[in-house]
Amino acid sequence: MSQRSLGRVTVAFVAAALLLAPLTAPESADAASTTPPVIRLGYDVYEGALSPNGDGSQDNVRIRYNLASRSDVIVTVRRNNTDRTVVYRKKLGRLSGGVHAWQWNGKNPRGKPVRDGHYYAIFVADQVARAGKTSRSAANVFVDTYFNTKWTPTLSADTVYPHTTLTQDRIGVTLNNTGDDPMTELGQVVFSVKDASGHVVATSRSFDYRPSDYPEGAPIEFRGTDFKKNYPLPAGTYRLQYAVRDAAGNPGPAKAVAVHVSDKPLVEATGSVVAPPTRGSTTPTDTTGGRDPQPMPCGTVVPSEVYAEPGAKSFRSSDTCGPWYTSLAVAGGGLALDTLTPQVAPRGLRSTWLSMRGKPTVAGESDTARLFVNGIGYSNDTSHPDGTSAPVAGETVTTTPPTKRPYEDWVSGIYKRSLSWSIATLGTDSYDVADITVHYTYLTPQP
Structure with a gap:
C-alpha cells in the first residue's frame, strides 16, 4: 500500500x-x-x-x-x-x-x-x-473545501480464514471510488476492526487510496489478523470501519461493513466431471471459419456417428474456403461448477485442466483436433492450442496443462467457478470427440 x-x-x-x-x-x-x-x-x-x-x-x-x-x-x-x-x-x-x-x-x-x-x-x-x-x-x-466524494465499501467475500496454512487467506475490499476527478477523489484512508461489542481490536496505518495505483477499484485486503502481531483474531463477526478524507484533505463520514472470521483452515480438495464437447446448438456462426460471411461452408460440426455418447460431435473442416478464409471447423463448450458454492469453495477454483477423448472420423486416418481452454478469440487464431490430439488412427486422450489461478482473484470481487473451451479441426481434417473431462482443485473449509 x-x-x-x-x-x-x-x-x-x-x-x-x-x-x-x-x-x-x-x-x-x-x-x-x-x-x-x-x-x-x-x-x-x-x-x-x-x-x-x-x-x-x-x-x-x-x-x-x-x-x-x-x-x-x-x-x-x-x-x-x-x-x-x-x-x-x-x-x-x-x-x-x-x-x-x-x-x-x-x-x-x-x-x-x-x-x-x-x-x-x-x-x-x-x-x-x-x-x-x-x-x-x-x-x-x-x-476543494467540502467533502462531496461518493464511495461505498464492498467485500469480495464475507468470511476470512486466517488459520489456513496452504496460503495466507485474505478478502478484498474496494471503496468504489473512481478517482477520475481530483475534486471527488478519495485521499487518505484509515480503517479499524471492531468486535461484536464495538471495541476496536486493530487499526491500520493511514494510507493514500489512489485508484490509479491499484487498478480495478483500489483493493484493500483484510487477513483476519491483528495488524501489529499478525495473530489470527478470535472467531466471530467483526465490523471493518473506514475513515476517509478526499484528495484535498476534507474528512468524510465513516462507513462500516461486516465480516466473519473463521477458526477453520482452508484445505485443498479435487474433483472432476464429464461433459459433452459442445454446448447449445452449433449454428453456422459457431462452426465456420473466418471473420466475414462466407460463400460456402468451410467446416461443419455435426452429431458424431463414431461415438454413441450423448452430445458427441464430429468436427469436419474443409479446404473449400479459397485463399482468403480459414479452413476451420470449431465449436465451444463450457461448464458451470454449480457444486462449488461460496460455502463449499469460498475462493472458487484454484486450478483446472481438461481431457478430450476422441479419434479420427475416418478409420485408418491420422487427423487431429485442437483443444483450447477458454475458447478461441474473435480472430479465430488457432496457432496456440492448449492441447492437440496425437496424429494416430486410434482413440487418444488429449490433456491440457493445468491452469493455475491466483489464490485470491479478489480484485474484481469475482471468484471463478466455471470454465469454457473450444475444439477445432483445420485443413481437411475430420475428428470426432466423445466427451470432455473437467478436472479441478479448490480450497474448502476443513470439516
Missing part, C-alpha cells in the same frame, strides 16, 4: 537545462520567441489539491520549480473558466538558478479564500541578461 502523506501537498517540477520542446501545459511559451525556455513545469497527478478552510489539513499547496539560470519569476493563479479569471498574482523576484519553492494558501490578495474549483498556477520566468528567453507554463491546482 502507498504510504505517501497527504499532510502537505507538493508539486514537483523538472529542471530544464537543454533546449526544450514546446510545452503542452495550458499556457505555452510566447509563440514569437525562438530561444530556449528557462523553466519547465511538470507535476505529479496525485498532487495539487488543497482545502483552505483552516482545519490544519492541506490548507496550503507547495510548488517546487527548477530554474535553468538566474531569472525574474512571476506567478499567476487563474480560474479554469472561459474568462480566465485571475485570483492571485505575485512577483517572486530575481531568483538564482536551481530549485525554489512557492506556497499558496488558496486565498486572494485580500486574504479571502477563493471559490472551490480548478485553477492553474502559471509561472513566467524571464532569464536575466539574455533578452528574449522567456518561458511560461502552468500546473493544475484544485481548491
